[in-house]
Amino acid sequence: MKSITALTICALAITSLSSLADNSRPDSHAPINIMGDHTHKAGEWMLSYRFMDMKMSDNYIDSDDVSSQDVLEDYMVAPLEMTMRMHMLGVMYAPSDKVTLMAMTHYLDNDMNHLTRMGMTFSTDTSGLGDTSVSALVNIQQDSSSSTHYQVGISFSTGDIKERGNTPMGNVRLPYPMQLGSGTYDAILALTHKEYFANSSWGIQGKQIIRTGHNDLDYRLxxxxxxNSWYAYNLNHQWATSAGIRYLNQKDIKGADSALNPMMVPTADPKLRSGYAWDLSLGLNFNLHNGHRLGFEFTKTVHQDLDGPQLGRDWSATLGWQYAL
Ligand SMILES: [Cu+2]
Structure with a gap:
């Protein structure tokens, strides 16, 4: 029985050589942090689950890391750090070789620690369903050594934007980063290109999220x-390592939630949300060759320039499971 399994794996490895872009390669899926990176063949289904642990810490004004005392000169409260844990569920189905449909939703668990001008610390937390998106991934070009596809999608606000919490100021509406959804319909547009070599591959993906209209509280994120770009190297037919680089650009909030006081804490100021960041990642992909795949990726922010004071990005770790049938 063992030798049959070994033979099958060998056969799979050999057939994968005939087409460099073959789905059996461990690097045929991008590092686990990247969504909508691949398409499927007609009739294929895929389920995925990802868990991401993300840490934000320190306050930045432009690219300077400022102290909480600096923040407290202008505000009553300074955020110290934030932990965001995200459970992401995804389903993919390909009605044809050209089009793959994808639905994603997530569950969020946010924690933020603060320091007040009086020297007191307190933390707030929120958890619940985040926003849900549906997308179409459409192949533009696909041959044995490269592929290009675009994504068009829409995100529905299934996440709450009226989360409250206990603070020294009483039970109040929590600032923007602690809310679970955008409250608006958001368009998702992305373009992904991948190139395959005998034992390695690289890919690049540009993605834009466009918020539309205003939510119930009269603002839009x-x-x-x-x-995102990445390089992956196949150690063997099951394991691939990867290195990635990401550029991220975030704009300010338009409008404002009138229940928030921007003089109190910088996270309540809709004009202190923008900035850009550069992240570096290292990852591992494991293809079990029975439909299951596992992925891990660690990301560290190496440079950021934020309209601040604003809590900076620090690191994130993502663990994922994918099952194709
Ligand atoms: Cu898939």
Whole structure:
């Protein structure tokens, strides 16, 4: 039985050589942090689950890391750090070789620690369903050594934007980063290109999120642009390592939630949300060759320039499971 499995794996490895872009390669899926990176063949289904742990810490004004005392000169409260844990569920289905449909939703668990001008610390937390998106991934070009596809999608606000919490000021509406959704319909547009070599590959993906209209509280979150590129090297037919670089650009909020006081804490100021950041990542992809795949990626922010004071990005770790049937 073992030798049959070994033979099958060998056969799979050999057939994968006939087409460099073959789906059996561990690097045929991008590092786990990147969404909508691949398409499927007609009739294929895929389920995925990702868990991301993300840490934000220190306050930045432009690219300077400022102290909480600096923040407290202008505000009653300074954010110290934020932990965001995200459970992401995804389903993919390809009605044809050209088009793959993808639905994603997530569950969020946010924690933020603060320091007040009086020297007191307190933390707030929110958790619940985040926003849900549906997209179409459309192949533009696909041959044995490269592929290009675009994504058009829409995100529905299934996440709450009226989360409250206990603070020294009483039970109040929590600032923008602690809310679970955008409250608006958001368009998702992305373009992904991949190139395959015998034992390695690279890819690049540009993604733009465009918020539309205003939500129930009369604001809309800023648009967001992400450029991801990665290089992956196959150690063998099951394991691939990867290195990635990401550029992220976030715009300010338009309008404002009138329940928030921007003089109190910088996270309540809709004009202190913009900035850009550069992240570096290292990842591992594991293809079990029975439909299951596992992925891990660690990301560290290496440079950021934020309209601040604004809590900076620090690191994130993502663990994911994908099952194709
Ligand atoms: Cu998939």
């Amino acid at each position: 800023g648009n967001r642009f992400e450029l």
